[in-house]
Amino acid sequence: MGSGSTGLKKMKQLVRSMMLGALFCATMVMFVPQAQAAGDATEKGSVTNLPLPRYVSMKAAEGNVRRGPSLTHRIDWVFTRRDMPLRITAEHGHWRRVQDRDGQGGWVHYSLLSGTRTVIIEQDMMTLRTRPDPTAPVTAALEAGVVARLGECDVEWCRLNAGGFKGWAPKARLWGVGAQEIRD
Known part of the structure; x- marks a missing residue:
């Protein structure tokens, strides 16, 4: 037993x-x-220790987008818009894997990127307002695809600067800022 x-x-x-x-x-x-x-943020970049994903913008007027993180990798296309917002999704040495608002992307050398925050207007003729309030006076109307510099953001609104016009816009109508992101 x-x-x-x-x-x-x-x-x-x-x-x-x-x-x-x-x-x-x-x-x-x-x-x-x-x-x-x-x-x-639960994931941090292995090189910079900054949160992933995160937003940056194109510093250069032109930047090669490669299939992998080195000069030996094939160029798939070229970004040709200075200040365009991009989302960094990975890091490898001096290279950052980025995506544009359409989800297209690849590897870009970090020297082509800037920490200056910009957004793309997603709604045609989106109005900028003097305050973060849908009834506040309108300061300008922006076309879809306009790139604007990003200022402070609260839960629902962000302050923008585009073409000499300043004002507040609903965060939900912008690409290049996180839905839960708060900026001072």
Whole structure:
């Protein structure tokens, strides 16, 4: 009876360990999405230690977009718009994998990028207002595709500067700023 009960005891310990492991994994799965939903950045760039993804803009008037992070990789296309907002999704040495508002992207040398924040207007004839209020007086109307410099942002509105016009715009009508992003 000694060897049979020892085997049963070991089996119970193994089952208990597996149950505790499953409970731990289930608990971790429950906590990770909550942190992401709260807007906490969980991923950091391996080179800069800055959050990923994050937004930047094109510093240069022209920049090659490559298939991989080196000069030996093929150029897939060329970005030709200075100040265009881009989203960095990965880092490798001096290279950043970027995406434009259409989700197209590739690898760009970091020297072609700027930390200056810009956005693209997503709605045609979007109005800029004097205050972050839909009833505030209009200062300008911007066409879809206009690139504007990004200023402060609250939960729903961002202050923009485009073509000498300044004002507030609804964040939901802009590409180049996070939905939960607050800027001073």
